[in-house]
């Protein structure tokens with residue numbers, strides 16, 4: 001991977017009002033730092049209109065001219081210099097722009113940025129892009145230098161948002177993306193992602209979009225391969241990249257080893273397609289007993305040998321997911337690894353591998369109430385107070401992904417570092433928690449997942465895995481990306 005480095009460590013990125021993308025930074029004014037921030041903004045195609053807003057009141061004259069010269073070299077669509085706390089009306093009218101705000105910590109810009117926030121729902125997740133960069137480097141150290149990295153960004157990058165993570169990964173230098181369905185690939189292309197995209201589950205209806213958006217289908221049956229070739233023939237397209245997925249023990253999609261001779265024949269006789277990669281998927285790599293995984297890898301080696309004998313051009317072979325890369329990155333990475341959950345820091349070996357957790361989830365208190373003994377709380381009256389207590393009503397419910405199965409003490413949140421169990425049933429948009437012994441007030445921040453309650457304990461309480469927790473966080477929850 002050819003990584004670019006991004007010099008900055010105090011940036012937040014989020015979707016703001018009027019479909020603006022807000023990049024808020026309050027880092028120092030070193031020209032290198034500014035350059036890193038501008039590179040981040042200008043190399044991303046998420047918005048065509050690039051606006052830079054600066055509060056220069058805190059920097060000295062010599063730096064000021066260097067910074068301005070630098071900004072001008074990027075040719076922003078608009079540059080606003082804020083002085084005397086005056087906010088130009090034009091700035092507030094901006095729509096569908098990427099807006100970089102740069103000021104100091106004391107800057108009045110802070111208040112301006114607040115005006116751009118979507119403050120409709122005070123429940124948010126914070127994603128730490130530094131953790132992604134760190135985790136990628138951990139996996140990179142486990143695989144040979146020449147091995148490529150594909151990152152699975154299916155299901156809106158595991159629920160983190162449609163395009164921000166792919167944009168970050170693209171800038172970072174990841175070689176390939178993987179999605180589950182063609183529509184997901186289309187969304188990426190429409191938002192400026194140019195990295196090759198492998199589509200795992202190709203549907204015949206999506207052949208048109210596949211070609212139109214330069215997506216690379218993964219094929220898993222002869223019938224499907226033949227239909228795709230016929231489609232290409234009709235469109236007079238040749239050399240279209242395809243991938244083949246093989247069954248080695250997952251019993252999900254894939255060809256069998258016995259299909260190989262026919263596959264080779266068809267592909268060799270079809271100038272319409274170019275075999276780009278052959279892969280398989282591990283079923284049990286998070287198990288401490290790795291025999292099953294080793295067996296899958298051995299089967300895959302045989303498959304690889306058969307293809308290598310039949311074709312002279314370079315084909316990428318890959319079988320390792322995150323767990324597999326953690327354990328077999330040195331011996332079975334072949335030409336590429338396919339990372340997913342590991343990029344976010346949530347593998348079974350996260351601790352040993354020193355992966356950094358990627359997300360935190362917060363909400364706020366809407367109201368605090370005193371409850372008398374004998375009173376019940378919430379729908380169905382499933383909780384009865386036995387003594388005088390204090391409860392907090394939170395702005396989060398099962399519609400946000402805070403599931404109803406967390407009701408009545410199964411789930412707990414942290415306020416002021418103290419565990420507050422859920423009392424009564426979780427509602428669609430609200431949850432009541434016991435704060436009898438906690439100093440708190442309305443408006444206070446509440447941790448759902450974070451330093452006190454990590455992803456693993458939260459998933460365990462829900463009897464599920466981090467993948468499902470991540471992908472269950474509803475769209476209405478605001479996403480903030482920190483760098």
Ligand SMILES: *Cc1c(COP(=O)(O)O)cnc(C)c1O
Pocket residue numbers: 152200281320321322323338339340341342
């Ligand atoms: C989702 C997926 C991955 C990534 O798996 P992780 O466990 O998240 O690392 C890799 N390959 C395929 C085929 C997948 O479906």
